[in-house]
Amino acid sequence: MKQNLQRSLSCLKALEHRFKCYLLNFSCVFVKMPRKCCVPCCRSNYKTETTSTTTFGFPKDEELKKKWISSINRKDFLPGSTAAVCINHFDEQHLIWEYRIPQKDGSAHTIERKRPRLADGAYPTKFPNQPHYLSEDLPKTRKSPSLRKAEEITRAENQFSEWCEADNIKSLNEIKENVAEKVKDPWQHTVKENSIFIYKIETSDCPKVSICFQILSNLTVNIFYENARLDTKSVLGFVLGNDLKLDKWTKFDCVLSHLNSFEAKEMSVNQKLSVIKILLHELIEADSENDYSEKLKFISAQLTLAFCKKIRYDSDIILWCANLYFRYPSAYLLIRKTGSLTLPHQTYLRRFTTTLSMDNEDNIHVKYLKEKGKLLKEHEKLVNLLLDEIYITPKLDYKGGEILGIADNSEECVAASTVQTFMVSSLFSSNKEVVSLVPVKNMTAEDLLRYTKRVILHEKFSNYCEFGVGNTI
Ligand SMILES: [Zn+2]
16 A cells, blocks of 8 residues: 555656656747847857847848848858847947837827837947947938938028028128128229229229229119219119119129129110110209200100100100191101101191090090980970180190190191180070080181081081070071
């Protein structure tokens, strides 16, 4: 019995031993031990180490694997399937410590990882226990391409706005402070209280200022060439812009550069003309009371007309021409024929002299009368025609594109002294209307008969009334 018991016990012990061995084997299979680092001189996860270190297996990509092998600098090393490199040899930029979960709106949720993963293309670069030259310093930051691009754009925009800010000229004082530095030979400068002159002196012959520009306190510019003032817009408009202001340092440099090579022969006909016009204008403005002022105005207007592409006559010229043409038509035509002056065609002048009559279909007064006639009752259409004379001061005037005040009964252009008025007055109501006004001078009986017939026989007038006329003529 005792022997049986001892046998059973020894059997149990044997089973226990076998079970322990089995358990041990089991743990060997299923408990993953941290992999030792294969980098020379690195002791990560060796038995002597008390802490375990994260390791990464060699990549499957052959090119990257070669890069790993050459980086770790271990002679004749061929990594097996369990070969690994510990985290200590990877740059922080190559380690990814979070999960990114993209959202529909383009943003991403991030969750921290317990164990990092390697970024695409990561390879060992840090070898602390080996000679320094074996390690590689990666560029400080490596951000995503889109982030890098966005930062580049922001940086460029900031730089540009800073540059623009620095390029602005805020006041004349700012130019005064910097002009000495900006203006180099052959340019010279003179600073005055309200302006700065920048000029070039010609010394080849008799010394003289060849070209000069003056910057005023509102930053506009005057240009002078050989003692004449040029038109700023035609010479520098393309640099200064619409407001013609020198409000940027880049414009300043451009102006210097352009004017440095400026020569009169480069001036177009228009530029030369504008110089002459500016001088004429200055002379006219200087003394408008002077005798020659009117002559200069005429010359200035003719100069403009001589070279402009689309001719537009000003009111003074039209009045002057009308005066001449209506008094001495053949003289006017002769002068015009010579081509020495730019004068309007006679039909153009005649267009301006339409008087208030019923001749014109579009005459607003005739239209009014027609409308008024429709509103009148039958008995109101029986009217008297009243004739009257209004005395006026003889004077020609130009208004709304017409020359007013020329006598209608004169062959020549004579100012009217009276206005012959034709009025209708209803016999059986208080309705009264002016139907025609004719400016005249020294009207004869024949003239009056002609005008009266014109009024009565005009078909527009017949629309207005039944002819109850007769007794007042
Ligand atoms: Zn290591």
